[in-house]
Amino acid sequence: MIAFLLAQTIAITGGTVYPVSGPKIADATVLIRDGKIAAVGTGVAVPPDAARIDATGKWVTPGLIDGAGQMGLVEIGAVAGTREALLKGDTIAASFNVAEGINPASVVISVTRIEGVTTVLAVPAGNLVSGQAVLIDLAGNTIEEMLVKSPVGVVLNDSETGKDFAGGSRAALVERVRRVFRDALEYERRRADFGRAQLRPLSASAADLEALLPVLHGQEPLIAYANRRSDIATALRLAREFKLKLVLAGAQEAWQIAGEIAGASVPALVEPLDNIPSYDALGVRYENAALLAKAGVKVALMETDTHNSRNLRQEAGNAVAYGMSWEQALRAVTLSPAEIFGVADRYGSLEAGKVANVVVWSGDPFEFTTGVEHVLIRGKEIPLKSRQTELLERYRKLPVKY
């Protein structure tokens, strides 16, 4: 094990490799060097000094990417002192970047990564503009080591709960957002006037307006949580008006206007197992992910329960049960989220040059029979241990020895 942990070159041999960027390759080798994938294929020469992982009979995929949750931003749901994802006191919290709230020592991280999820979006919550989401790898002793991309985008709460921060009406919500966006552009044009206090009062703080500029210039996506069909349409309208790069999240009724969403080239983050009707989405249904994919929408899957982010693969399996193709579902938890979050040059597939986040599974990653055999994050093998495995070992035999 120590050898593995220290090895700079690792060869995963003999497995069926699912690169995602291309068709599966039987009996293939994934060669990893210095944290990156050096080669993938059947004719790969394995250097003599490489540590070997025999994946014969196993399935090899990219590490899964969960586009949701508050990983590292919440340790215990009910304990406020361990929650970091909600900024109180600023409903337009565009400058609130959650990165420095992340706790690399969270026990949730190891519980998650040993089941094949290697990268997650850490998402701010609440408010009207919730803040900036960041993408992290589930390994590293410091926030800097974990960060993959910061920010990934600014999160807009374009839903039933969002309107609570805009006077209680959806109409007011979107008008407030427009005003903030216009003020951000005005602020950008007249920074000098702002500095001399010669600008009318703006609808958000300078820091928040500043943080919106990359979104308004299409450099970062606006990640809009919207579930009701009309709210999704609102997000699309805003995106047209301000020429935004839009990402839909939640998107529970998106299947009803899948063609329109596809036509606007807007991707969607969806949770396949959402189907409990609420007034925010009476039309929520299991088939959403499949119907969106069928219409040509780029879909990434989410498991929003941070502590069970590991169930992303169950979400994917159920997406398949309700109409997605298996290949679409695998892409929706690997390459598609990497593309949506702007890191597909480094993440999401098994290709030479990409970051070596790799999982070796005993079989189909979406099936319950399947277990994780090896997890590599940035080319380093992760010990398959967590607080939960330690609890199991402690209590495997009674009486317990403390």
Added chain:
Amino acid sequence: MRHMWLLLLAVIMTSGCATGAARPAREGGPAPTPAQAPAPTKPAAGESSSVDRPQYASTYQRHPNPPVLIRNATIMTATGQEIASGSILLKDGRIVAVGAKVDAPADAVVVDGTGKFVTPGLIDEHSHLGVYAAPGTDAESDGNEATNPVTAEVWAEHSFWPQDPQIPLAIAGGITTIQALPGSANLIGGRSAILKLIPARTVQEMKFPGARYGLKMACGENPKRVYGQKGGPSTRMGNMAGYRGAYIQAEAYRRKWDKWNKDHQGDPPDRNLRLESLAEVLRGDIYVQNHCYRADEMANMLDLGREFGFRIRSFHHAVEAYKIRDLLAAAGTGAAVWADWWGFKEEAMDGIKENAALLQQAGVRVNIHSDDPSGIQRLNQEAAKAMYAGVRAGIPVTRDQAIRWVTANPAWALGLDSLIGTLEPGKIADVVVWSGDPFSVYSRAIQVYNDGWLVYDRNDPAHQPRTDFQLGQTPAAGGRNDR
């Protein structure tokens, strides 16, 4: 899977049968009454202290239907047998025959089960369907009578809304029976309702004939959080004192009524709805269903049962049950657990995926419950996760044991194991046909029979019940399979 906050409100119930000094122990609890028999009635003078009352009766009636033969399917009987290419005959609401070869009457509807799997109808021992109905507004929040830490007088059936749009979703997941429980805000939250999961206008039409009530009790964080600033309890020791105080009153109440029921001297004692429920626990006629996460608290609750002579039927949400599985096995108390929920509050921090498997290995009657309108739709998947987690950790669990986690074992926890929970001749015809192995993520329930009635058919819109709530929505509301 947004369960976090609802879950903080959720409750469990444990059912207790008598044990200890006060009453002789009854292993396994009272024998259930036959399903089709009306609830027994007692003389009017005594009825007020007994669950066996003519009032609030079930009006359930079996839906007439032709015999059904499902043939050439893999039949998971939940009795230790998996029949590779078997048949099962349902007639007049009962299972008539199960086996490799079954003769069907001429009028039987024949279902080709090639490639399909058949299991007993799934049973969720812990649900808040109907009492925390969708769409989840305050107006539909009827699960916690959070006005007093002891509300043994409230009955979940009186909150239950049969038009909850979550009900058809759960039926489509293969659920045929639920225990609908009050929430966990209170130390003693009230009586549960044991319901057949069928479309109905009234809760009475869903009440499982002859089923005993459960009594929801709750340990730990929730009661002390809810009442900490409202007069208490504000501590776990306050919780314990609260249960004990309530049962001390109930003992006196029971003595008074037992004496009067015996000698009929003078006026009958005054009725007290709260103490009536508790007295029935002491008599062993109501099962205690106990929301309790932590191992040390479960041990305290077992002591509480000993003090007052009842046996807790099962601990719900028992994320730490694995730590005291020997104590649970010795006490004959079951455990209802999730496959993998953890971390949403401090008392849930020590959840492990091998919990169910370790309990099974120790001989505890374990079941997988949902406590969740989403999870109830895939109890089979949750059982699969828990089974394979155990197997991968080297803890043997058979497929039959795992299917029992969502069928026969919850049936036992509700005291209905002689009627439902397995595929055996004579049992009620609650049966699910699955598109494939129910332990595969890709399988779905395609037919659900409740008491022999085809209540759901994935391929036939005529057998896809919709609640009133779902009508008139454009386009058709969630969960429908229109592909």
